[in-house]
Every structure is written in C-alpha cells, then in structure tokens.
Amino acid sequence: MDALTLIGILTAVSIAVSVVIWLPVALKAKVRRTEMYLSGEPQVNFNLGITEVSWAVRRVFEKLYSVVLNYVQTGVFNDWFAISLPYLLILLALLTVAIIVGGGV
Amino acid sequence: MHTAGVIPAFLVAIAFSLPLVYIKVKNVRVFHGVAIAAAISAFTLSLYVQHYILSQGAPIVYRMGGWPPPLGIVYEVDALSALLATYTAFTIVFIVAYSYWYLGDDPGVPYYYSLLLGVEAGLLGIYYTGDIFNLFVMLEVLSITCYGLVAYYRNSREAVEASFKYAFFGTIAGLLYFIAAVITYSSFGNLTMGFVAAYSRPLFRYFYQFIDLFTWGNITGAVAAVAALSLWTFTFKAGVFPNHFWLPDAHPAAPTPISAVLSGLVVNAGAYASIRFLYTIFGVYDPLSIFYQLSQYFSIVLSVIGAISAVFASIMMLIQRDAKRLIAYSTIMHLGLIFTGFSLGTLTGVKASVYHILTHAAGKALLFMSTGVAIEASRTRSIADLKAIGRLNPLVGVSVAISCFSLVGLPPLGGFFSKFTLYQAFIEAGRFDLVAILLFSSGIALLGYFKIIQPVLFGFPPSLNTSDIGRFRRTSLWASLLPLLIVLVALNPLVVEALLREAAESTLLADKYISQAVKSFIDYVREVQLSSGG
Numbered sequence: 001m002d003a004l005t006l007i008g009i010l011t012a013v014s015i016a017v018s019v020v021i022w023l024p025v026a027l028k029a030k031v032r033r034t035e036m037y038l039s040g041e042p043q044v045n046f047n048l049g050i051t052e053v054s055w056a057v058r059r060v061f062e063k064l065y066s067v068v069l070n071y072v073q074t075g076v077f078n079d080w081f082a083i084s085l086p087y088l089l090i091l092l093a094l095l096t097v098a099i100i101v102g103g104g105v
Numbered sequence: 106m107h108t109a110g111v112i113p114a115f116l117v118a119i120a121f122s123l124p125l126v127y128i129k130v131k132n133v134r135v136f137h138g139v140a141i142a143a144a145i146s147a148f149t150l151s152l153y154v155q156h157y158i159l160s161q162g163a164p165i166v167y168r169m170g171g172w173p174p175p176l177g178i179v180y181e182v183d184a185l186s187a188l189l190a191t192y193t194a195f196t197i198v199f200i201v202a203y204s205y206w207y208l209g210d211d212p213g214v215p216y217y218y219s220l221l222l223g224v225e226a227g228l229l230g231i232y233y234t235g236d237i238f239n240l241f242v243m244l245e246v247l248s249i250t251c252y253g254l255v256a257y258y259r260n261s262r263e264a265v266e267a268s269f270k271y272a273f274f275g276t277i278a279g280l281l282y283f284i285a286a287v288i289t290y291s292s293f294g295n296l297t298m299g300f301v302a303a304y305s306r307p308l309f310r311y312f313y314q315f316i317d318l319f320t321w322g323n324i325t326g327a328v329a330a331v332a333a334l335s336l337w338t339f340t341f342k343a344g345v346f347p348n349h350f351w352l353p354d355a356h357p358a359a360p361t362p363i364s365a366v367l368s369g370l371v372v373n374a375g376a377y378a379s380i381r382f383l384y385t386i387f388g389v390y391d392p393l394s395i396f397y398q399l400s401q402y403f404s405i406v407l408s409v410i411g412a413i414s415a416v417f418a419s420i421m422m423l424i425q426r427d428a429k430r431l432i433a434y435s436t437i438m439h440l441g442l443i444f445t446g447f448s449l450g451t452l453t454g455v456k457a458s459v460y461h462i463l464t465h466a467a468g469k470a471l472l473f474m475s476t477g478v479a480i481e482a483s484r485t486r487s488i489a490d491l492k493a494i495g496r497l498n499p500l501v502g503v504s505v506a507i508s509c510f511s512l513v514g515l516p517p518l519g520g521f522f523s524k525f526t527l528y529q530a531f532i533e534a535g536r537f538d539l540v541a542i543l544l545f546s547s548g549i550a551l552l553g554y555f556k557i558i559q560p561v562l563f564g565f566p567p568s569l570n571t572s573d574i575g576r577f578r579r580t581s582l583w584a585s586l587l588p589l590l591i592v593l594v595a596l597n598p599l600v601v602e603a604l605l606r607e608a609a610e611s612t613l614l615a616d617k618y619i620s621q622a623v624k625s626f627i628d629y630v631r632e633v634q635l636s637s638g639g
Contacts, residue, residue: 057423084350088334091332096330
C-alpha cells in the first residue's frame, strides 16, 4: 500500500470513528434540563446541539463517567495517591523482577 | 563552545534583575520590551548552538567552571536536545508577544516575566544539561517558577488551590528524582550522563578502562530503583496517566499565555527526560547495553501508560464545559501518544515522538492563545457561553480551527504528518493495538475540539465597546498568532525530516554522546599536562 492511500484510509477511519461515536449519542439522547424554579415552571426538553455534547455523553455513558469521576479524576488528594503510589510500587517491582530474571543482580 | 552554557545563565540573570529594576522603573511596558528582547536573544543563541552541532556532526560538551566530567558539571548538547531547545525558545518568543497583548499594563508584569524567563531557563537547562544532578536542579527551577505562575492570580481561590496541588505533587516528584540521583551516585560513582552511559555499555568500558576509576557499587541492582523513581517523576512532569491529576487543574488556572507554556512546552521536559534516561543513559533499547534485558518491560510499561492516557483523556475531553480544561485534557492525550511512540525503541518510533512533540507544542500553544482571546472577549471559560470572536478577528477563528485540525491530525497540517509517522512506527513494529488506540483517541478528540470550534466560529458575536474591539485587533495579537499558524502549516516532512532523523539517530545510538563526554575528560588531562610542562 502506498503512502497516499494509507493517508486517505487513516484520515477517513479517524473521522469515521468520531461519527460512529457521535451518531448513537445524537440519535438517542434527549436532554432534559431543569432550571432552578420556585413553583412549576415547565421543564425544557430539547434535542442535542454539538455544544451540548457533554450533557449527552454523560447521559449515554453514565456508568463510565460515574466510575471515572468517582474513583479516578476526583479532585481529592487521597484518591490521587491511591493511584499514583501503586503505580510507583508496580514500577519498582516490575523492574526489580526484570533485573533478577535477566541475571543482573 | 561557551554559548550553550551562557543561555540559561543569561535568562536567570535577566529573571532575577527584573524585580530589582522594578523598584526604580515603574513603567511596565519597559518589562515587556526587556522580556521580548531576552526571548529573542535566547532563541538566536540556541539557534546558533543547533547550527554549530549540526555542522560539527557531534554533540558539544561545555565544562562548567572548567571542571572536566565526571568531576564537574557539564552541559552536553546533541541533535535532539538542540532541536527541542531551539524550538522551545522560538515558541516562547511568540508567547511573550502574546503576553504583551494579554497582560497590558498589569502591575504584576515584572514578576510575571521574572517567572516566565525562569521557566525558559529551566527548560533550556533541562535540554542542555549532561549531568543527572544538574537535571534535578533545572527541574526544580522549572517547577518552582511554574508553581508561581499558576498562582499568578493570587486572589483567585482556584489558582491558589491548583498551584498548591501542583506544588505538593511536584515536591514529591522532585524528592523521588533526587533519591534516584543519590542511588545513581552511590552505585555509578558519578553523575555525568555520558559516563554513566559508557558504564552501561561494556564495549566502552573496554576501550576507556579509566572510567572504572570513577565507579563503584552494584550498578545493575541500582538501575531498577533509579529507572522506576525517575520514570515516576518524568511521567508526573509530562502529565501522563496515572500522574496526570494536577494538570487539568493547574493549566486552566494560570494566565492564558502560561497555559500555553505549560501545555505546549513544559510537559515536553518530562518526555525528553524519559527519552534521555532510557535511550542515552541506560541504553535500555541499545543491544550493547547491559540493561537491554529491560527493553521489553519498558515497552510494556510505556505503551500501557501512554495508551491509557490517550484514551482516558480523550474521553474526558468530551464532558468538559471549561474550554481551558478541555485543552488541558487534550495535552494528556497527546503526551500519551508521544510515550507510546518512544516505547517501541525503534528509529521511526523516536522520530515520530519527537515530531509529535514539535507539532503538539505549536498546535497547543496556538490553541490556548487563540481560545484565550475568545475567553477574554466572552469573559467566561464556559464553552457554551464562548462568543464568536472569529467574526471580529478572523485570524483568531482560523487559529482555533487550524490548531484543532492539526491536533486531530487532518492533512495537510503538521499534526497529520506527526501522527502519520506514529502510524508508520506502530505498523513497522507490528503494534496494531497502538494503531487502534491512536485512531480511537483521535476520533473522540475530534468531537471534543468541535465543542470549541463551533462557538468560536459560528456562535453569537461578542458584545464589545469600541475600545475593546480595538484591543481584539491589535498588531501584537497578529504578531503572536500568525507565526505559529505558519509553523503548523510548514511543519511537514519536507522541512523537518533531516532534523528529525538526526535527532532520532543521536538518541538511538549514544556512541557520539558517550565519546564526546569521555573526550572532554581526556582533553582536560592533556591541557593540565601541557600547562604543567608535560
């Protein structure tokens, strides 16, 4: 395969991936935005604009984002250490094992 | 070759003198002028260093205070470090020009430039240094100035919190790297990168047996700890998963030109340091190195953290409502891709990573600066409320669109060619899983970038008074955005292929790097002999 064909294919696939991800979201999701109200203003239903992607994606991939926002990107120091520290320990253990397996020590 | 040694010192001197001058000189425009002159000077000098290295065909060694390696600290600049340093200095020139537009007559300008020139000194020092401890010093110079700049709006709760988080984690990272340096010294007996690299390769020890004089301890036992600790630190500096937590808070809280510096340039220091340690110093991917056995493990670790970063950050981009936070996540994604590139240990992989560092730096700096204009005009960072500044100043709209398209990887922009080189590297290495990761993350990121493009180009126009309209059409804005826009279009293989190949080859084959360090020691001995009459 020559370079130009590969360029075309890769670009097309990249755009296709984004369309494939976006389409089900755009077709399925209807966002109901409830503004703050005192007594009985109507709730507003509207279809998605591209700028409302965050509402839609959060709604469609609710479980994924609840896991990410509750356990990974929480904004709480302790949670960050709970992920970063094991990463350091895994690195240390893995490379020590690698050295021993390779007969370095 | 003293020029390499002069540049960071020159920048530090200017940085320290600015607050002192401010005691007497109260006109902040003077400081804008001094900063742009310092940035242009640093770029010119770094360009001269790069030209010198390319014409010599070998790295240069600068002995600090005349002390030879491994006894004293040296700067050792090869094709990779010269390329990154020159590019960094070049980008900072336009960021300073943008700062002139952005900050205007803000009374904090002298302190701002003091810190910004400190950042530049730290970055160039990291690229130029040939000493593991001096790298620690330069990392600290870089980090401390960055903490200050993130907290530039010191009355903002968000900025102070973000800076504290960054500083807290950064201090731990610095400490771990310091421990890595201590372990290196206690086992290798010296901290000169070229000498440690020589000791990692038995062939060089055979030819230069005198280097054993400087070495003691169990070097193979030490390397596991050194590599783990330093890689943890470098992934923190680069903002790669799982050490990325600080980045989405810190980058948006800083003034916009600083967000451009942090996202476009500062994170590259982590990627560069990882490459320098793994490829040059320990030779993990060099069959001549005694640590070559570690290559498959490092390939796994780097490709896994890189892939997770790319996918995780692209997914997080979709749910952002803050424009700068969205761009900050895009930085994590791109650094992840850069890590997957050099995890392969191949020439194309390193070339692709370095290429992507260049295109990402220009694209991200331009995206932050152009989006910053929209944020200023809209007086909010909320994506939904961004106004169509593109209707007022088409250059800003075009800059947002082109930088996003380059970051996504659409032809014929620089980002496309760097991603194409990444694809090539993955396919050559048979890593089709990484091809899928690159496609998937780029596809999702495209949706994320459209969230910014749509309001800035097609939203409602901003409601501004006449003086504000004039501000958004100033020459300084054109002078900062247009050159980076041209760079993004011009960064194609026809222009940069030779530079990238040179940088990748000097990274993969450390022979010249080692030889120059050792030669510097031999030259010193010869000089001493001659001066003492033989």
